[in-house]
Structure formats: structure tokens, C-alpha cells
Amino acid sequence: MPLNVLPSGNFLRPDAVLLDVGIKEGMNVVHFGCGAGFYVIPAAKFVGPKGRVVGVDIRESSLETVRHKAKLEGLDNVDAIRGDLVKESSSRLPNGWADIVVVANILHQSDPKMVLREASRVLRAEIGRLVTIEWEMVNVPFGPSVEDRTSADTVLAAARMNNLVALRRFKPSPYHYAILFARAVSEE
Numbered sequence: 001m002p003l004n005v006l007p008s009g010n011f012l013r014p015d016a017v018l019l020d021v022g023i024k025e026g027m028n029v030v031h032f033g034c035g036a037g038f039y040v041i042p043a044a045k046f047v048g049p050k051g052r053v054v055g056v057d058i059r060e061s062s063l064e065t066v067r068h069k070a071k072l073e074g075l076d077n078v079d080a081i082r083g084d085l086v087k088e089s090s091s092r093l094p095n096g097w098a099d100i101v102v103v104a105n106i107l108h109q110s111d112p113k114m115v116l117r118e119a120s121r122v123l124r125a126e127i128g129r130l131v132t133i134e135w136e137m138v139n140v141p142f143g144p145s146v147e148d149r150t151s152a153d154t155v156l157a158a159a160r161m162n163n164l165v166a167l168r169r170f171k172p173s174p175y176h177y178a179i180l181f182a183r184a185v186s187e188e
Contacts, residue, residue, distance in 0.1 A: 012133070012173045014042045018100075020170065021131045021180055026050040027099040030122060032085050032115060033057055033106030037066035037078075043102075044075040056083045056091045086114040093122045104133040105143075105176075107150040112158035120162040123183055130164060130181040133172055140175055152177055 018039065023029065029043040034055030044053040055066045055078070063080035070078035083090035085106075101119045119130050135149045143149075156166060156179065164181040172178045 012038075012104075012176060014039045015046075017102075017131065017133065017172045017178065018043055018046055020172075021100060021129050023047065023100055028052045028054075028097055029100045029102070030054045030056060030091065030093060030098045031102040031104070032091070032119060033103065033110075034066060034080070035059075035062050037062075037069050039102045039104060040066055040078060040080075041069050041073060041075065043100075044070065044078045045073070047077065049077055052077050052079070054079045054081055054091070054093060056081045056085065058082065058084050085118050086111045088114075089118070089121070091118055091122060095121055096124045096128070098122045099124055099128055101128070101130040102133070103130065105135065107132065107134055107155060107158075108144050108148050112150060112154055113161055116155075116158045116162045116164060120164055120183060125183050126185055128183060129167075130159075131178055132159075132181070133176050133178045136175055136177055138175075143175065152179065155179055 023046045025048045027047045031039040034040050034057045040053050040055040057063055060082055066080040101123050123130055132155050135143045137149055137151055139146050159181055163184045165184045167180045169179050
């Protein structure tokens, strides 16, 4: 896979990542482990009123922040759902609903195989895209310890177990790696 670096300055720029993975007006996007809405709010602006963005997080306080930010921005196309992504179907989204699934900086605190199972389930077959973003395996004075980080090999193995194929790898910041996936086309 070619390795590209996005022009993201010193840290992650959600707008640059979303554009790089192909976000368009009218799409359905979900951010697993959305926290305070780092990708949710920019995604909602990109997809516009014909699209929908869902943030899923286990912490209700984070979801309240997402709802508040969406209201302040006048975004009526945002939903915030409480879900434990290591439990089957916890996002409560329909199978194949999402054009884009974002899984950013959460695999080091959960079971990658289970999170990617839910991502694969909600991802549209063939044309949907999943982007995983995780900390590089290098020591820096912020983020989780290197021992707690999730390697690209671990992400790729979990993805393969869930019928996902890697399309490419890129660097959204000097401190992160990202892998873009699609659901494998089943041979019938």
C-alpha cells in the first residue's frame, strides 16, 4: 500500500481526512467512538441536509456534547447514539447503512476485531469505505503509551477477520497512521 502524508499541520485535521476518504454531499457517515464529535461535525457539514451523520460513543456526556455542538452549528442531520461497540449490533444502525465509517483512536482501548465487526456490518457493500486512524507505534509525550497502542498489523488482521480489504494506508498526521478499507466482494 502506498504511504501518503496529508497536509495536516502538526495534528489531525478531520476535514482533510474526510475529503481524502471521499466524503460527498448526501452520504451517510458514522463515527464510532465519536467522543465530542471531532469528525461528526465536519462530516455533517460536508454531507449537507440530504446526508446523515451518526456519532456512536459509550459515554453519554460525550454524546451530549455532540448534540450541543450540532445545535450550535444549526446541523439537523446529526444523531448521537450510545453504544458499546464491542457488543454485537450496538450501534443500532441498519446493515449496510453507512457510506463512510470512521474509527479513530479507539482500537487501543477496545477489541479491534469486535469494533471492526460492527463497522463491517453497517458499511455499504462494495462502495462503502471504512477508515481506521490510530497512533503510530512511536514514543511521543502524548497519547497512549506505545505498549497500549494498536499496531497496523493488528488492525489489518482484525479487518481480514471481518471481510474487509485494505485499499491504502496514509498518514493523517505525523503521529498517526490510517488505513482505508472496503468490504470484500463476495464470490457467488
